[in-house]
Amino acid sequence: xxxxxRSIVDDSMGQDGTQLGNEAGMLYGEYLMLDKLLSAxxxxxxxxxxxxHDEHLFxxxxxxxxxxxxxxxxxxDSVRSLLDVEGLDESHTMEILKRLNRVVLILKLLVDQVxxxxxxxxxxxxDFRHYLRPxxxxxxxxxxLLENKLGLKQALRVKYNQNYQTVFGDDPEAMESLHKSExxxxxxxxxxxxxxxxxxxxxxGFNFWGKFQATVNKMIKEDIEAAYREPNENVRKHRLQxxxxxxxxxxxxxxxxxxxxxxxxxERRFVKIKIFGA
Ligand SMILES: N[C@@H](CC(=O)c1ccccc1NC=O)C(=O)O
Numbered sequence: 001x002x003x004x005x006r007s008i009v010d011d012s013m014g015q016d017g018t019q020l021g022n023e024a025g026m027l028y029g030e031y032l033m034l035d036k037l038l039s040a041x042x043x044x045x046x047x048x049x050x051x052x053h054d055e056h057l058f059x060x061x062x063x064x065x066x067x068x069x070x071x072x073x074x075x076x077d078s079v080r081s082l083l084d085v086e087g088l089d090e091s092h093t094m095e096i097l098k099r100l101n102r103v104v105l106i107l108k109l110l111v112d113q114v115x116x117x118x119x120x121x122x123x124x125x126x127d128f129r130h131y132l133r134p135x136x137x138x139x140x141x142x143x144x145l146l147e148n149k150l151g152l153k154q155a156l157r158v159k160y161n162q163n164y165q166t167v168f169g170d171d172p173e174a175m176e177s178l179h180k181s182e183x184x185x186x187x188x189x190x191x192x193x194x195x196x197x198x199x200x201x202x203x204x205g206f207n208f209w210g211k212f213q214a215t216v217n218k219m220i221k222e223d224i225e226a227a228y229r230e231p232n233e234n235v236r237k238h239r240l241q242x243x244x245x246x247x248x249x250x251x252x253x254x255x256x257x258x259x260x261x262x263x264x265x266x267e268r269r270f271v272k273i274k275i276f277g278a
Contacts, residue, residue, distance in 0.1 A: 044131035052128040054120045061117045068106050069142035075099045076149050076187055083190040087197070139167050141174050148181035151188025156266050192270060216250050 029035065041059045045052040079099050082092045137143075144164055157164065168174040185193075220243055227239035252258040252268075262268040 045128045048131070052124075054124045055128040055131070057117070057120060058125070058128070061113060064113065065110060066140070066142055068110055069140070069146060072103050072106055073142060073146055073149065075103050076146070080149065080185065080187055080190055083187075083194060084185055088194055136167075138164070141168060141177070144168075144178060145181045148178065149184075149186055151186030151269075154182075188269065195270070213254055216254075220247050220250070 040063065041056060043051060043055045043059065045055045079096050082088075082096055138161075154162070165175065165178055168178060223243040223246075224240065227236055227243060230236040230239055252262055259268065
């Protein structure tokens, strides 16, 4: 594939990709270290002289996951260091947003990638599954690092994953990086700190929160009145229930006791003042 920037930054390359001059620049394959990357697909089924076609897809898919994990960690680490300051330089917020949006798109891509893996049937997988033993997705170090860096708390892991570090026990470097990722401020904590500092919520008598609450109450009251005017009984019931549900959701934000109860069950992570900021 021709690099679109090539003609701007370097005119030593002809349209057909041949080197025109003899500048000591790097070539595509060298720069991307394709010799390493493309020789890292070791099909165990082929090595044991019974090649299973789908093992290649399985390896490539998981390698692609790990490469994208690496990129996400790179972005999240950079955002964390931009946020990990006393007063955030507002000129950094666009860059932070840009990087986090990029992370969201990568995560979507990773979810979509499952479809490709699913072109392999369970029976196809059974043909080479025994070669993988004892490998497991639970051994993905980058996945665990990412969880910690985003802010997943130990107590909120599903029971089966509570001792997620055990599989890395024989690898001191992995254990060290996991420990570090648990100690360092996670993205969630840094965002909370930033929200807490958000100015303007109650300055010069503006009282953002009071205005917000009054507007929500007015909106729900109007919805309920409109629902009562609905002639169809089923639709009326549905709309009333809908308004009630929304009232409950807002109550859980307005009422500190409801909010704290949700937080203690782990169903809400932000403390109240930070929700105000958000
Ligand atoms: N434990 C799984 C294997 C497994 O999960 C796995 C093995 C190698 C590379 C990736 C794996 N899973 C990834 O999500 C099994 O026994 O089928």
